[in-house]
Amino acid sequence: MAKKILSIIESAYRATLEEQDDTVIWLMHAMRGAGADLTVVLRGNAVNYVTRGQDASGLAFGGRRQTNPPRIDDDVAKLAVKGVDVFVVEDDLAERGIEPSDVIEGVKLLPRSGIAQLFGSSDQVFHW
Amino acid sequence: MAEKKTLTFALMDAPYENARTTTALRLIDAALRRGFNVNVFAYEGAIGIPSAKQAPHPNAVHGRDVIQEDHPNPKEWVAALIKEAEKLGGKLDWVQCGLCVDERGIGEWITGPRRGSPADFVKFIEDSDNTLVIPTK
């Protein structure tokens, strides 16, 4: 049976325009595709990834336009559709003025105190 | 004889940008000296660590020429660790994330590391005794 992996993601909007992805969310998709048993927690600034209305379109330098801007909220939602439990730390949402109605479907709210409780059921815990 | 342990490290940082690269190499070194096998999944900028085109330079601020500066590039450290692993009867299996290599145009590296993908990272996790991710910031 595959090891249970808990990935705690806090880094946000780091080179996401250059990469056209959040590279850690992307890696979670790739790992899931390779058979990994994943749970994801978004904390810190990464909680902003679950907010509706993110729009990174329109980047252009001279005549070279970006046609596939990152759509990180979609990518997070799709992780959940693939069977990955995606938690978002509700204290961190509140600190950032993010209301429940701002949050996309498919993610589960987790109190900050709940992060430690997820460790017990995981074989590996990665911090990103 | 006890079975040899295997540890996996996932690295993300390009060389020369912060302290994590050196600490990662120190950890790999410590593990190899313990006689362990070590896997490295180099993701994002970390694929630059064993880049073949790194070159030493003089240091005019300190008045040192190239020889005097004696500045090991990270690729030399990686090469030394690969050699150390062989000497100690272990293995350092260094995988470069292929897409990260392509988008950075850093496709030439020293002998030893190999091109791979996240599937290799998943296999490393499954086959190792433990895995440490050293994330970038």
Add this chain to the structure above:
Amino acid sequence: MAKYLLIESRDPFEVNDVRYYYDLAAALAKEGDVTLFLVQNGVLPARRCEPSRHLTVLAAAGVRVLADEFSLRERGIAAGRLAEGVAAAGLDVVIDQLAEGRKALWH
């Protein structure tokens, strides 16, 4: 008892988020065996100063607080200046604890 290795590479002078990590160590220590290993700038609060008290409190709560000897020396932090509850240690401790199978994460 569950065992954990939390590696902290950042310092509270520059990064507010370090407090989250110290709090995580404390929370895990309620039911588990926790080592907090400070490395790189993470050792800066190991020199007795105002924020060191968070490390002293962690040690009192049962967290083994260690600071990388090399990082301490690199920053000129002598043994006699370490905050109460913090001990210097070699990086080999990280390898030993990884080999032991501790759940290990890096901040």
